[in-house]
Amino acid sequence: MPxxxxxxxxxxxxxxxxxxxxxxxxxxxxxxxEGYEDILTGATVTGVDTKGKAMLTRFDNGxxxxxxxxxxxxxxxxxxxxxxxTNRQLRLAIHNEKKSALLYSASDIEVLRDEEVPDHPxxxxxxxxxxxxxxxxxxxxxxxxxRRFFRRRWxxxxxxxxxxxxxxxxxxxxxxxxxxxxxxLRPTDSTPQQIEKAAEATITLMEQSYRYKxxxxxxxxxERLKAEGKTRNQYRHWVFRRSFQPCHICRTKIEKIEAGNRxxxxxxxxxxx
Ligand SMILES: [Zn+2]
Numbered sequence: 001m002p003x004x005x006x007x008x009x010x011x012x013x014x015x016x017x018x019x020x021x022x023x024x025x026x027x028x029x030x031x032x033x034e035g036y037e038d039i040l041t042g043a044t045v046t047g048v049d050t051k052g053k054a055m056l057t058r059f060d061n062g063x064x065x066x067x068x069x070x071x072x073x074x075x076x077x078x079x080x081x082x083x084x085x086t087n088r089q090l091r092l093a094i095h096n097e098k099k100s101a102l103l104y105s106a107s108d109i110e111v112l113r114d115e116e117v118p119d120h121p122x123x124x125x126x127x128x129x130x131x132x133x134x135x136x137x138x139x140x141x142x143x144x145x146x147r148r149f150f151r152r153r154w155x156x157x158x159x160x161x162x163x164x165x166x167x168x169x170x171x172x173x174x175x176x177x178x179x180x181x182x183x184x185l186r187p188t189d190s191t192p193q194q195i196e197k198a199a200e201a202t203i204t205l206m207e208q209s210y211r212y213k214x215x216x217x218x219x220x221x222x223e224r225l226k227a228e229g230k231t232r233n234q235y236r237h238w239v240f241r242r243s244f245q246p247c248h249i250c251r252t253k254i255e256k257i258e259a260g261n262r263x264x265x266x267x268x269x270x271x272x273x
Contacts, residue, residue, distance in 0.1 A: 004166020005210035017099035018045040052165025073106025140199035150187040155259035
């Protein structure tokens with residue numbers, strides 16, 4: 001499942017194709033949305049924002065398309081009307097003179113008035129989005145130690161989109177590793193240094209993953225392992241998907257466990273109890 005950094009990348013591509021251009025034609029696969037086709041045709045796209053795993057395509061006439069890709073949604077950007085060969089269901093197509101932005105397989109698409117966006121059920125409860133908003137380490141540290149969150153397990157919190165938007169399964173393992181936090185702990189069990197590191201790692205890992213196409217390990221380590229002939233899966237992360245392989249810091253074998261029905265990877269030495 002794509003996480004915040006992958007969604008922001010997809011939003012960048014959609015924005016590049018559509019921004020500041022007039023919509024010549026738009027079509028929705030859902031009958032309930034067909035009425036918006038006339039409203040949005042002729043409008044100009046002003047930008048594409050993200051809120052965690054949701055995307056907000058903004059128009060200059062006061063409307064916004066909300067879309068959430070869930071597990072299967074996928075955007076494809078093509079030259080205008082040049083549809084790809086795919087078995088996926090086309091759900092939304094936005095065309096301008098040069099490009100077509102095509103959203104396949106997503107089922108969660110809505111058209112909202114701009115003023116309705118903050119009250120949308122997902123947008124209202126979702127936490128800060130590090131890749132679309134200015135979020136400081138101090139703000140995160142406060143959030144991680146707030147009464148609302150600090151008695152819940154890190155493993156549950158980090159996947160809860162109302163905690164921080166856009167963290168998914170690989171970022172969860174990677175943040176806990178860099179913060180040196182054992183997966184059984186809660187913020188209230190963690191030292192101030194661990195909380196500080198978790199706040200810092202949340203920001204740096206999301207930004208790095210966005211900038212380096214999903215690579216979360218230190219870029220120098222990634223380069224070295226790549227030069228040694230390792231595959232992308234072997235050099236991409238600190239711990240995620242690396243069970244039985246040696247930790248990049250201490251050489252202990254990485255372990256895999258289940259946490260909240262999702263797999264989690266950690267180093268028993270760097271993240272000792
Ligand atoms: Zn280690």
